[in-house]
Amino acid sequence: MMLVVRFLGRALEWPEVNSRAPTAPYDVAQFKETTMARYDERARNALAEDFERDGFVLLPDHFPRATLDAWRAAFEPLFTPHVDEAREKGGSGNRGPGRYYVTLPFEGEFADPAIFCDDDVLGIVERIAGPDPVMCQLATDTPVRGSDFQDWHRDTPPLFDGVPETPSFQLAVNFPLVDVDDQNGSLETTRGTHRISREDALAGLADGKFPSERVPMKLGDVMIRDVRGVHRGTPNFTDNPRPMVVIGYSRSWYFRPEVQVQVPRSTFESLPPRAKRLLRYNPQVDRTPRSFDESYQRFAY
Numbered sequence: 001m002m003l004v005v006r007f008l009g010r011a012l013e014w015p016e017v018n019s020r021a022p023t024a025p026y027d028v029a030q031f032k033e034t035t036m037a038r039y040d041e042r043a044r045n046a047l048a049e050d051f052e053r054d055g056f057v058l059l060p061d062h063f064p065r066a067t068l069d070a071w072r073a074a075f076e077p078l079f080t081p082h083v084d085e086a087r088e089k090g091g092s093g094n095r096g097p098g099r100y101y102v103t104l105p106f107e108g109e110f111a112d113p114a115i116f117c118d119d120d121v122l123g124i125v126e127r128i129a130g131p132d133p134v135m136c137q138l139a140t141d142t143p144v145r146g147s148d149f150q151d152w153h154r155d156t157p158p159l160f161d162g163v164p165e166t167p168s169f170q171l172a173v174n175f176p177l178v179d180v181d182d183q184n185g186s187l188e189t190t191r192g193t194h195r196i197s198r199e200d201a202l203a204g205l206a207d208g209k210f211p212s213e214r215v216p217m218k219l220g221d222v223m224i225r226d227v228r229g230v231h232r233g234t235p236n237f238t239d240n241p242r243p244m245v246v247i248g249y250s251r252s253w254y255f256r257p258e259v260q261v262q263v264p265r266s267t268f269e270s271l272p273p274r275a276k277r278l279l280r281y282n283p284q285v286d287r288t289p290r291s292f293d294e295s296y297q298r299f300a301y
Contacts, residue, residue: 037119038062044120048127051168055194056225057124058215063115063175065220072177074109075243078102079142098147099233103139104245105288106263110138113275116247121173122274124224125249128168135278136170137248137259140177143185143236150234152205153300154198155227156256165195165228170250174223177243181216185236187223187244188214194226201230255281262288 038059039047051057082100086092093099104110116135125133159166180186190210193201204210214234217223225231227248236242248259261282268276268284 037123039120039123041123044123044127047124051124051128051224051226054191055229056189056191056223058217059120059222059224061218061220062120062222063118063220067109067112067115068175068177068219070109071245072243075102075104075140075177078104079140079241079243083144092146093144095141096148096150098145098236099141099143099150101139101141102243106138106261107267107288111267111271113272117272117275117278121222121224122249125171125173128224128226129171129249130251132252133249133278134252134281135247135261136250136254136256136282137172137246138261139246140243141233141246142241142243143233144241145236145239147185147233147235149188150232151300152202152230152232154201154230155300158197158228165197168194168226168228169254170227170248172223172225172227173247173249174217174225175221175245176217176219177245178240179218180242180244182214182234183236184238184240184242185234186214186216187231188212188234189225189229189231191229194229198230205230249278252281264288 047057047059079100079102082094082102086094086100095101116138122133155172156170159169174187178184190201190205190212193204193210196204201210205212210230215223261279262285263279263282264287265284268279271279
């Protein structure tokens with residue numbers, strides 16, 4: 001069955017979810033301590049080297065499509081209230097026209113260690129951002145019809161002004177809940193701009209030194225990127241929302257109070273040790289909200 005949401009008088013349609021995808025609530029205790037790795041140590045080293053050069057890497061067809069179908073089904077009712085609120089206020093989006101940032105509750109499908117503790121993803125993250133990182137973010141970015149090109153930006157400022165850029169300290173792991181192409185809002189990014197100042201990156205973008213490129217992604221593909229790489233969101237010209245999940249990982253000493261994961265105590269107790277370690281600095285709550293007051297408003301630097 002297709003879910004239809006009205007947005008500024010226009011119907012937004014969600015693609016039909018695979019009927020074989022699980023719909024019952026997940027028990028996180030069922031997941032193993034580790035997941036099956038696809039990349040050996042040599043391959044992970046090579047990916048980390050590519051990341052150091054480019055500022056991002058892609059892992060094609062990495063997460064099971066059926067798992068992400070279940071994520072999309074669980075996300076749809078969380079997204080609808082944001083669209084309704086925007087319509088009631090006569091506006092559109094909390095991240096600019098037709099663009100929504102929606103925090104995911106850490107429960108059910110969204111608390112799956114097979115995703116946020118994936119061996120390959122963490123193996124690459126630890127090579128780039130150091131051992132013993134923390135998970136600091138679980139959310140989605142979703143443009144709909146009526147969205148536009150964002151301004152070129154980075155997601156965080158440098159650690160220190162007036163000095164050369166440091167090694168990576170915060171990473172975003174992105175994966176879409178639908179296939180993504182130039183019609184529904186693929187990411188537009190640049191290579192190598194994560195190790196230079198914003199001013200130099202924008203100048204290089206303007207003169208062709210750092211040409212921009214669109215990054216199409218299939219359901220199951222994963223991108224790991226340095227949040228300092230200069231990039232922008234692009235328009236969604238379709239009637240289907242385009243949710244992109246972002247899981248944030250950072251060095252253990254880096255903290256942004258406006259970005260966090262609220263972890264229900266009962267969920268935390270059922271997690272494997274590696275997952276608990278990743279979440280060690282996040283607040284524990286009796287029950288996570290189903291919707292959030294999106295306080296993470298300053299996202300472009």
